[in-house]
Amino acid sequence: MMAFSAGTAYKADIYRNMPLTIPPKMKFFFEETGHIARFTGKFFTEGFKPRYEFQEFLRQCFLIGNKSLSLVGLTAFILGLVLTIQLRPPLLRYGVEFELPYIVADSVIREIGPVITALIFAGKIGSGIGAELGSMKVTEQIDAMEVSGTNPFKYLVVTRVLATSLMLPLLVIMSCSISLLGAYIGYNIKGQISFELFFGQIFQWLPFSAIIPSLIKTLFFGFAVGMVGCYRGYHSTKGTEGVGRAANATVVISSFLIFLIDLVAVQITDLLGFTS
Amino acid sequence: MPAQRKNIVQLGIFVISGLALLLLALFLIGKNQHLIGSHYTLRAHFENVSGLRTGNNVRYAGIEVGTVQEMTIVSDTVLEVRMLIKRNMKEVIRQNALASLGADGLMGNKVINIIPQPGDAEYAKDGDLLPSRKAVDFDDILRTLSGTSENIGTISEGLKLTVTRINNSQGLWKLLADSSLDISLRKTAHNLQTATSNAEIMTRDIRYMVADVKAGKGNAGILLRDSAMSLSLQQTIEQLDEVVRNANKLAKDLDKITENIDHEIQQGDGSVNLVLKDTALAGNISRSLQNVEKGTASFNENMEAMKHNWLFKGYFKKQEKQKAKQQPPKSSQ
Numbered sequence: 130m131m132a133f134s135a136g137t138a139y140k141a142d143i144y145r146n147m148p149l150t151i152p153p154k155m156k157f158f159f160e161e162t163g164h165i166a167r168f169t170g171k172f173f174t175e176g177f178k179p180r181y182e183f184q185e186f187l188r189q190c191f192l193i194g195n196k197s198l199s200l201v202g203l204t205a206f207i208l209g210l211v212l213t214i215q216l217r218p219p220l221l222r223y224g225v226e227f228e229l230p231y232i233v234a235d236s237v238i239r240e241i242g243p244v245i246t247a248l249i250f251a252g253k254i255g256s257g258i259g260a261e262l263g264s265m266k267v268t269e270q271i272d273a274m275e276v277s278g279t280n281p282f283k284y285l286v287v288t289r290v291l292a293t294s295l296m297l298p299l300l301v302i303m304s305c306s307i308s309l310l311g312a313y314i315g316y317n318i319k320g321q322i323s324f325e326l327f328f329g330q331i332f333q334w335l336p337f338s339a340i341i342p343s344l345i346k347t348l349f350f351g352f353a354v355g356m357v358g359c360y361r362g363y364h365s366t367k368g369t370e371g372v373g374r375a376a377n378a379t380v381v382i383s384s385f386l387i388f389l390i391d392l393v394a395v396q397i398t399d400l401l402g403f404t405s
Numbered sequence: 406m407p408a409q410r411k412n413i414v415q416l417g418i419f420v421i422s423g424l425a426l427l428l429l430a431l432f433l434i435g436k437n438q439h440l441i442g443s444h445y446t447l448r449a450h451f452e453n454v455s456g457l458r459t460g461n462n463v464r465y466a467g468i469e470v471g472t473v474q475e476m477t478i479v480s481d482t483v484l485e486v487r488m489l490i491k492r493n494m495k496e497v498i499r500q501n502a503l504a505s506l507g508a509d510g511l512m513g514n515k516v517i518n519i520i521p522q523p524g525d526a527e528y529a530k531d532g533d534l535l536p537s538r539k540a541v542d543f544d545d546i547l548r549t550l551s552g553t554s555e556n557i558g559t560i561s562e563g564l565k566l567t568v569t570r571i572n573n574s575q576g577l578w579k580l581l582a583d584s585s586l587d588i589s590l591r592k593t594a595h596n597l598q599t600a601t602s603n604a605e606i607m608t609r610d611i612r613y614m615v616a617d618v619k620a621g622k623g624n625a626g627i628l629l630r631d632s633a634m635s636l637s638l639q640q641t642i643e644q645l646d647e648v649v650r651n652a653n654k655l656a657k658d659l660d661k662i663t664e665n666i667d668h669e670i671q672q673g674d675g676s677v678n679l680v681l682k683d684t685a686l687a688g689n690i691s692r693s694l695q696n697v698e699k700g701t702a703s704f705n706e707n708m709e710a711m712k713h714n715w716l717f718k719g720y721f722k723k724q725e726k727q728k729a730k731q732q733p734p735k736s737s738q
Contacts, residue, residue, distance in 0.1 A: 188409070191416040198419065299423035306426050332433035336460070340430060 168286075168360050175280070176287045186288040193254050193289075194296035198303060200253060201246050205304035208245060209237060209311030210318075217319055226320070227330070233312045234331040238339050242305040244391055247350035250297055251383040255358040258289055259379030262362025263372035271363070286363065290355035297351030298344050338403035346394035353386040354379075438472055443492040445531040446474065449504035449517065451484050455540055457506065457515040463488045465502075465519045470494045473517065488517060500533055501526035506540035 151159075213233050220226050262285060265271050274281040313327050358379040365371040435441040438460055454476060463471040471490035479485045490498065503520045519535065529535065571577060580586060617623055621630035628634060670678055679686055711717045 187413055187416060190420075191412040195412070195415050195419050299420060302423045302427050302430075303419075328433075332430070333437050335430075335434055336438070337431070337434055340427075340434070344427070 164364070165356075165360055168363070169356060171282060172287060172290055172356065175282050176291070178283075180283075182284050182288050185284055186291055189288045189292035190296055193292045194299060197250060197253055197296075197300055201249055201300050201304045202307045204245065204249055205242065205308040206311040208241065209233065209308030209313075210315040212237065212241070212308075213312040213315030214319065217316075229316060230312065230322070230327045230330040231334045234309055234335055235339060237308045237312070238305050238335070239343055240391075242308055243301050243343050243347045243350065244387060246301045246304045247297060247347060247354065247387045248384055250293075250300065250351070251354045251387060252380055254293060255354040255379040255383045256376040258293075258355065258358030259362040259365075260372050260376040262286075262289075262359055263365035263375035264362075264369075266363060266365050267368050267371055282363075286359040289359055290352060293355030293358075294348055294351040297354070298347045301344070301347045338398070342394060342398040342403050346390060349390045349394070350387050353390060354383040357383040357386065444471065444489045445492055445495060447471075447488045447490050447498070447504075447519075447529055448532065448534045449486050449488070449537045450479065450534065451486060451504075451506060451537055452482055452539060454484055454486060455506060455515060455543075457486065457517070461515050461517070463490065463517045463519065464507075465494060465498060466521060467518075470498075470519070486517065495530075496528060498529045498535075499526040500529050500535070502529065502535055503538050504535045505538040 216233060217229060220229050271281045316322050361375040361379045365375040457473060459473055461473045462469050471488050473486055474489045475487040477485045498519060501522045501524055503522055505518045505520055507516050507518045509516060618626045618629055712721050
């Protein structure tokens, strides 16, 4: 028994004295992952505790949702129009032009609409959140809030992340609808189809499995954009330079995360049989 | 209205419109897939559903009336397809309606067509089993097409052989290359035309002739139509019959006479039988003829001797001169 104890203590000494061989970049990556995980965990613990910053949440919803609608709507309209005009010739070649409304709708609703909207959202809202919180951090407004008795995490982070998570699916619904409107106009530029027939063909074949998984993944897109923006802003350093870095990093990381979540979502929906 | 309140209203409009669009889309999808609304179920059994899937359309006389709800395997050769049908079709679809498997175009989605059938039957109720028809299998079509293509191959092979033979035929090409062929053909056509017109004239004449005969005109007409002529003809025939009978009798008499003569020749005592049958007489006659021949030769000698006799010499010379005069003078060469 004694021998075992002595041996264990010896091994512990070896590990303690062993030099850290992890490369600095990897170490930084793991550290960041750990920090983000803790930050995300804090969102869930703080978010469900009263007191709720409802007014700030509504204000953020307005700023994030309503203020992005024009940009998202315009982009979506162009997207639907262009997609229809470009898809028409190959479908004509194969003699399946009548399938164009459904093909455009399926691709817009399942993939293009959510991903493009989320990327625009990351560029506009994610960078805005990162820059706003970063400037508050470097000007010590967050510290001041803490001193004044307001929970800055609840007020700044929880409200923004909830707002991005809920507003992005709504924006995606809007953008997909506007895209289909653009597709209808695009179809009528080259060909001719009635409004009723166009949307009739879409909803004749469109399954629920195209809409529901798409909305669920946009919820995660919005959460990722909000969380990354808040984290980078909340932890920004080095003055005004840090604000710019926070905004930039938010866009880059959240764009990457959007594609990563999309990949995972496709795998899950495929496993559950929602892709057909 | 304060700015913050205005923002909240705008936010409310945004959220409500987004949710309304989502609900509208879900409603339209549900309506098209017959998940919303009042429905009843019909069943049909198939041997093979050829890739039919849950949610595929069900059509009645070409109109969409429902969707495929479920497919279950009843036994190793029977599949049961349950269909969700709009409730307003309860007063339309009868129990004898035929469920048939079809497709939207050649490559389109599978559909079930409910085809109304003649005859009186009760309306189909919830859970009723409709009779089904075997689907036209694409493999069967391909198999038939394969047989057809083989036949086409055989036909084309035969055609190829025929064309080769035509190509190798010297006579045909010579005929085609003959520049006078058209003239010959034209002549032939002309001759044919002439022959046709002649035939027409002949036909017309025959028609007239027949009409004349019918009218009793001419010899043939009289022969065929005149009753008096018919009577005399009958008499003539009777007389001919009599003549033939007499001739027959005469022939018999002649035959008898010939027989008698033959008998007389063979067995009679007359000179004919003696000449023909007596061999001694034949020898005598032969000898007599030899004597006559000898006598004639002796006479010729005597005559020749007389020619050289001075008494008759002058007579013979005179005769030769007369003979020479009677002959025509010979033409000089």
